[in-house]
Amino acid sequence: MTTGGLLDLRPALRPGILVGPALTRGPAVVHLLKDPVTGVRMEVGAKEHFIITRLDGSRSLADIGTEYAACFGARLGDAQWQQMLRLLSTRQLLDGGRPVTAVPGGADRDAPASGWFSGTTRMVADAPALMDRLHEATAFARRPGVLVPLLAAAAAVPVAVAVEFGELADQTGRLYHQPVTLAAVGCVLWISLGLHELAHGLVARAYGLRVGEIGLRRVWGLLTYLYCEVEDVQFLDRRGRQVAVAAAGAVMNLLFLLPFWPVWALLPDSAQALPALGGLLLLGTAMALLNLLPLPPLDGYKILGYVLGTLRLATESRTFLTVAAGSLRGADGGARTRLRRYPARLRLIHGGFALGCAVAALAVLAGAGLLCRATLPERYGSWTPYLPLAAIAAALALRVLGLRAAATRARAAARKAARQPPAAERPTSQPTVPARQSGTPPQQREKGDMTTQPRPAGTAIVLDGVSKRYGEVHALDDVTLTVGQGEFFGVLGPNGAGKTTLVEIVEGMRKADSGTVTVFGVSPWPRNTALLRRIGVQTQTSAFFTRLTAWEHLETVAALQGADRAAARDALELVGLADKERSRVDDLSGGQRQRLALATALVHRPDLIFLDEPTAALDPEARRSLWSVLRDLRGEGRTIVYTTHYLDEAEALCDRVAIIAGGKVVALDSPGALVRSMAAPARLLVPADRITVEQARAVEGAERVVLEGGEVVIETRHANKVLIELGALVDMDAIQTRTATLEDAYLRLTAATPPGAAETAGAVGVPALGKERGR
Numbered sequence: 001m002t003t004g005g006l007l008d009l010r011p012a013l014r015p016g017i018l019v020g021p022a023l024t025r026g027p028a029v030v031h032l033l034k035d036p037v038t039g040v041r042m043e044v045g046a047k048e049h050f051i052i053t054r055l056d057g058s059r060s061l062a063d064i065g066t067e068y069a070a071c072f073g074a075r076l077g078d079a080q081w082q083q084m085l086r087l088l089s090t091r092q093l094l095d096g097g098r099p100v101t102a103v104p105g106g107a108d109r110d111a112p113a114s115g116w117f118s119g120t121t122r123m124v125a126d127a128p129a130l131m132d133r134l135h136e137a138t139a140f141a142r143r144p145g146v147l148v149p150l151l152a153a154a155a156a157v158p159v160a161v162a163v164e165f166g167e168l169a170d171q172t173g174r175l176y177h178q179p180v181t182l183a184a185v186g187c188v189l190w191i192s193l194g195l196h197e198l199a200h201g202l203v204a205r206a207y208g209l210r211v212g213e214i215g216l217r218r219v220w221g222l223l224t225y226l227y228c229e230v231e232d233v234q235f236l237d238r239r240g241r242q243v244a245v246a247a248a249g250a251v252m253n254l255l256f257l258l259p260f261w262p263v264w265a266l267l268p269d270s271a272q273a274l275p276a277l278g279g280l281l282l283l284g285t286a287m288a289l290l291n292l293l294p295l296p297p298l299d300g301y302k303i304l305g306y307v308l309g310t311l312r313l314a315t316e317s318r319t320f321l322t323v324a325a326g327s328l329r330g331a332d333g334g335a336r337t338r339l340r341r342y343p344a345r346l347r348l349i350h351g352g353f354a355l356g357c358a359v360a361a362l363a364v365l366a367g368a369g370l371l372c373r374a375t376l377p378e379r380y381g382s383w384t385p386y387l388p389l390a391a392i393a394a395a396l397a398l399r400v401l402g403l404r405a406a407a408t409r410a411r412a413a414a415r416k417a418a419r420q421p422p423a424a425e426r427p428t429s430q431p432t433v434p435a436r437q438s439g440t441p442p443q444q445r446e447k448g449d450m451t452t453q454p455r456p457a458g459t460a461i462v463l464d465g466v467s468k469r470y471g472e473v474h475a476l477d478d479v480t481l482t483v484g485q486g487e488f489f490g491v492l493g494p495n496g497a498g499k500t501t502l503v504e505i506v507e508g509m510r511k512a513d514s515g516t517v518t519v520f521g522v523s524p525w526p527r528n529t530a531l532l533r534r535i536g537v538q539t540q541t542s543a544f545f546t547r548l549t550a551w552e553h554l555e556t557v558a559a560l561q562g563a564d565r566a567a568a569r570d571a572l573e574l575v576g577l578a579d580k581e582r583s584r585v586d587d588l589s590g591g592q593r594q595r596l597a598l599a600t601a602l603v604h605r606p607d608l609i610f611l612d613e614p615t616a617a618l619d620p621e622a623r624r625s626l627w628s629v630l631r632d633l634r635g636e637g638r639t640i641v642y643t644t645h646y647l648d649e650a651e652a653l654c655d656r657v658a659i660i661a662g663g664k665v666v667a668l669d670s671p672g673a674l675v676r677s678m679a680a681p682a683r684l685l686v687p688a689d690r691i692t693v694e695q696a697r698a699v700e701g702a703e704r705v706v707l708e709g710g711e712v713v714i715e716t717r718h719a720n721k722v723l724i725e726l727g728a729l730v731d732m733d734a735i736q737t738r739t740a741t742l743e744d745a746y747l748r749l750t751a752a753t754p755p756g757a758a759e760t761a762g763a764v765g766v767p768a769l770g771k772e773r774g775r
């Protein structure tokens, strides 16, 4: 695609599509994009983000291309445009009011498999509604006067634990001798864990995010806990808010412990409940703080990612280490190049994270070991510090087993999918096609959609006193005309006459200097998006997505135009290209490309179609075949404005033609009426070996006689009389008659008007028929 109609389109992103702020992923900058309807999530680069965020329906693709070039110092190449637009089209991200359907790879695919040992069970039918109610009920806590003291109190809990650590550890140690009480403390902490999840949801809701689901999650058969699925935190525009959502759980855990503190503090040393309370306070605080460690999948890891603006920090840090190690070894030449892509800040982040993880993991192990030693009974001897290590080893083993089981399940699913028959070969992804009416063959019905529009009445275009100058050149000078709805209207004229200017003003691409223009009753300037949807402009064949197939091209254009796939199929069938749908645009013949150009103009089922020499460069057969397509279009009641230099075509197809010369409409009528009005002479042709020029000139009624291509041509306005005279001289079978054509009328009307001569229009010897004569 280079220039032409497609770049004039002004597509808009569908409302509700979420586009996240810039994040780094490895050395690259990416933005997350999510379609809440189809569930499609994807990452786009900074350049794609630049384009996507400018798809607002007011900028044309050409405008965006210009802004892009100014920002990035490079023009968007054809391949980039094609790739970008294709992506937007196949992912249904463009607006158009058409039905949107599930996309393979969207939300459905992400649904986790659920089993007895691992998986989820939904507990709340309408989680968003519940969260709304909780949001209202906890409104008081969001007031700064309440929130700030609460946060301060939460922060004081770890400090208090640190101060009282010795006593709390001792009591926790005693707790281990009371299995029933220990289980009760575990239950209370389990409730705290549930509140932790709800806190994430509540803070997210406060920032306008949606809570998808609330339920129970089972992990490897060992752990069951309440979860609250918060969506789209990464799309929040402020990092502080993202951090708040992630940190809310730990804050809630600490707040949960608050009421137990005074009870614990006030109980006498001999109280039996002390181990339970001390254990709860110590273990509860440890649980909250552990969650803030920056290790995946803990909340602390998410917080760190939000603060640094990174995506998949752990994975990317591992990649960075691999690259750095490869570069250090010098074994892989590419590693050094890849390492250079990381700016200093990212090297610090990824390297620091990897180091921090190692240190944190060791610290956790050591801390947990010490805790075990301090709290577990003496009799377990010297191996208690290694308990956490053993627990982690067991967890890792289970994880490996889980991963292997998942891989086996995935392989089985892939084998099953391979055994199933392939999905419909045709690229019409059925889901977007509206339900078909029973008993009606699809093709017939779809065509019917396009063809059964009632033939409209009234005017489609009205130009009144329209003028346009380019400097000294009067491209249009006081043009007044109307085009009726359903009319096939030709715009003829020599090069530089003003045809393109006229059509572009009607299309809303140019502003008239004076006069008024209305299209379907509204002004096309400034560009009117609603009106644009009713207009189809034949695409220049240079504006194709040449790397795509004919079908993919049309599907992409349909999306850009806000039309569905059914419309693209209709257009393809209407122009007779259905059998070429899988051919690359590059491989189509000239005629097939012209047909595709026509389909491109029709794809969104416009009421008004502008065609600019759609049959140029076609062989006679292809031309005639395209004529029949054009006649079909006219039969459907669409209004067609047809600019052409082929006068035979205009004569054969157009209801009326406007002949423009020097910026003025010098004639406007049906082709037949124009020919008659010019009273152009008929031409009689006789082979030169049957009659001499002198003999012909002597025939009464012959007005002009010339020798052309071996024929003596006699021009006359009294054809019958001259024919009788000629019959006496030559055999009647040898005489050919040619009546005047539109071409004759056109040549006469435009002969005296040089291109761009409107500035001297007063001196033109052609009668100015600019004012419309009516039909």
Ligand SMILES: Nc1ncnc2c1ncn2[C@@H]1O[C@H](COP(=O)(O)OP(=O)(O)OP(=O)(O)O)[C@@H](O)[C@H]1O
Pocket: 470, 471, 473, 474, 475, 493, 494, 495, 496, 497, 498, 499, 500, 501, 502, 755, 756
């Ligand atoms: N952007 C422009 N700047 C200056 N002059 C222009 C511009 N566009 C058109 N013109 C001039 O205005 C006049 C009408 O041009 P226009 O393109 O409308 O004619 P046309 O009938 O479409 O010609 P053709 O058949 O060659 O396409 C010409 O003299 C042309 O040189």
